[in-house]
Amino acid sequence: MSNSYIEVKNLKKYFQTPAGNLHAVDGLDFSIAKGKTIGVVGESGCGKSTTGRLMTMLLEPTEGEILFNGTDVTKLSHKGMAEYRKKIQIIFQDPFSSLNPRKTVFHSIVEPLDIHRVYRDKGEKENRVYELMELVGLSERFVNSYPHELDGGRRQRIGIARALALSPEFIVCDEPVSALDVSIQAQILNLLKRLQLQFGYTYMFITHDLSVVKHFTEEIMVMYLGQVVEKAPVKQLFANPRHPYTRALLSAIPVPNLKKKKERILLQGEITSPINPKNECRFAARCSFATDECRSSTPEITDLGGGHTVRCFRVHELEEMRL
Numbered sequence: 001m002s003n004s005y006i007e008v009k010n011l012k013k014y015f016q017t018p019a020g021n022l023h024a025v026d027g028l029d030f031s032i033a034k035g036k037t038i039g040v041v042g043e044s045g046c047g048k049s050t051t052g053r054l055m056t057m058l059l060e061p062t063e064g065e066i067l068f069n070g071t072d073v074t075k076l077s078h079k080g081m082a083e084y085r086k087k088i089q090i091i092f093q094d095p096f097s098s099l100n101p102r103k104t105v106f107h108s109i110v111e112p113l114d115i116h117r118v119y120r121d122k123g124e125k126e127n128r129v130y131e132l133m134e135l136v137g138l139s140e141r142f143v144n145s146y147p148h149e150l151d152g153g154r155r156q157r158i159g160i161a162r163a164l165a166l167s168p169e170f171i172v173c174d175e176p177v178s179a180l181d182v183s184i185q186a187q188i189l190n191l192l193k194r195l196q197l198q199f200g201y202t203y204m205f206i207t208h209d210l211s212v213v214k215h216f217t218e219e220i221m222v223m224y225l226g227q228v229v230e231k232a233p234v235k236q237l238f239a240n241p242r243h244p245y246t247r248a249l250l251s252a253i254p255v256p257n258l259k260k261k262k263e264r265i266l267l268q269g270e271i272t273s274p275i276n277p278k279n280e281c282r283f284a285a286r287c288s289f290a291t292d293e294c295r296s297s298t299p300e301i302t303d304l305g306g307g308h309t310v311r312c313f314r315v316h317e318l319e320e321m322r323l
C-alpha cells in the first residue's frame with residue numbers, strides 16, 4: 001500500500017449530454033504528499049475544474065477512487081462525508097460571484113463557522129473571524145464592508161478566510177488569481193504560500209497559465225481533453241518538456257531579457273470533441289508529429305523515471321530527433 005496522503009486512481013467524470021457521453025475527466029492517476037502542491041494546467045475545457053470539484057466531492061465521480069489518508073472518500077457514509085467536507089476546501093477564481101453581495105465581510109467569514117456550529121460562545125466566534133481576517137491580511141476596518149466596496153484582491157482574501165475558517169487540511173485553489181491584476185496576483189500567491197508554510201496545507205492549484213505555477217508548485221500535471229498528457233516535478237517540466245502539447249504551452253510564456261527570441265509554437269487544427277471520443281491520441285488533430293498510429297489508437301503512459309510521465313507514442317523518437 002502506498003503511503004501517499006492523497007491518492008487518486010482511474011478517476012473519471014462523464015456528463016450525459018444530448019449528443020452523447022462527455023468525457024470531462026477520463027482516467028486520472030496521481031498522488032499528493034502532505035504539505036505539498038500539485039499544479040493542474042491546461043486550456044479551457046480540459047477538465048481542470050471538474051477535477052477540483054471531484055476532489056472536494058462537490059461532484060460525484062463516474063468511476064475511480066480518491067484515497068485521503070487511505071480512506072476512499074467516494075464511498076463515505078453521510079456522516080463521514082460531513083467530516084471530510086471540513087477537511088477540504090475550495091477557493092474559486094471569481095470571489096465576486098462566489099460571495100453573497102448582501103453579506104458583509106463579517107457575515108461571509110462567519111458563515112462556515114455557523115453552518116458547522118463550531119462555536120457556542122459568541123465572543124469566541126467573533127474572535128475567530130478577526131483572527132482569520134488578520135491571517136489573510138484583511139484590515140479590521142473592512143469588517144462591515146460589502147463585497148462591492150472592496151477591490152478584487154481584498155475580495156479574494158475574504159474567499160481565502162472562508163476557506164480557512166474550519167481549519168482544513170487540503171485546499172483546491174481553482175484559478176485563484178486569474179481574475180486579478182498582475183500586481184495583486186503576486187500578493188495573493190505569496191499569501192497562499194505563507195499560509196501553507198504556517199499550517200502545512202496540501203494544495204491542488206488549478207490554472208490555465210503555466211507561468212503562475214512555476215514558483216508555486218512542486219509538481220505539475222498537464223491536462224488535455226480530460227486526460228493527463230504529462231506529469232513531472234516542476235523544474236523538470238520547464239527544463240525538459242516532452243509532450244508536444246506541453247512544449248506549445250511553454251513556448252507561449254514570454255521570457256524577459258532573453259537574447260535569442262523564443263519560437264512560439266502555434267497550435268493548429270480543431271480541438272477534438274470530448275463527446276464519445278474516438279480511439280486515438282486526443283491531441284493528434286493538433287499535433288504536427290502525429291502519425292497513423294496516433295490517429296488510430298490511444299497512447300498509454302510512458303514512465304521516464306524521476307516522477308516524469310508522458311502520454312505520447314513518439315516520446316522517445318522525438319527526443320532522439322531533438323524535435
Ligand SMILES: Nc1ncnc2c1ncn2[C@@H]1O[C@H](COP(=O)(O)OP(=O)(O)OP(=O)(O)O)[C@@H](O)[C@H]1O
Pocket residue numbers: 015016017022023024042043044045046047048049050051208274
Ligand atoms: N455540468 C456539466 N454538464 C455537461 N458538461 C460539463 C459540465 N461541467 C463541465 N462540463 C464539460 O466538461 C468539460 C470540462 O470542463 P471543465 O470546466 O472541467 O474544464 P476547465 O479546464 O476547468 O475549463 P475552464 O477553465 O473553462 O473552466 C468541458 O467540455 C465542459 O463543457
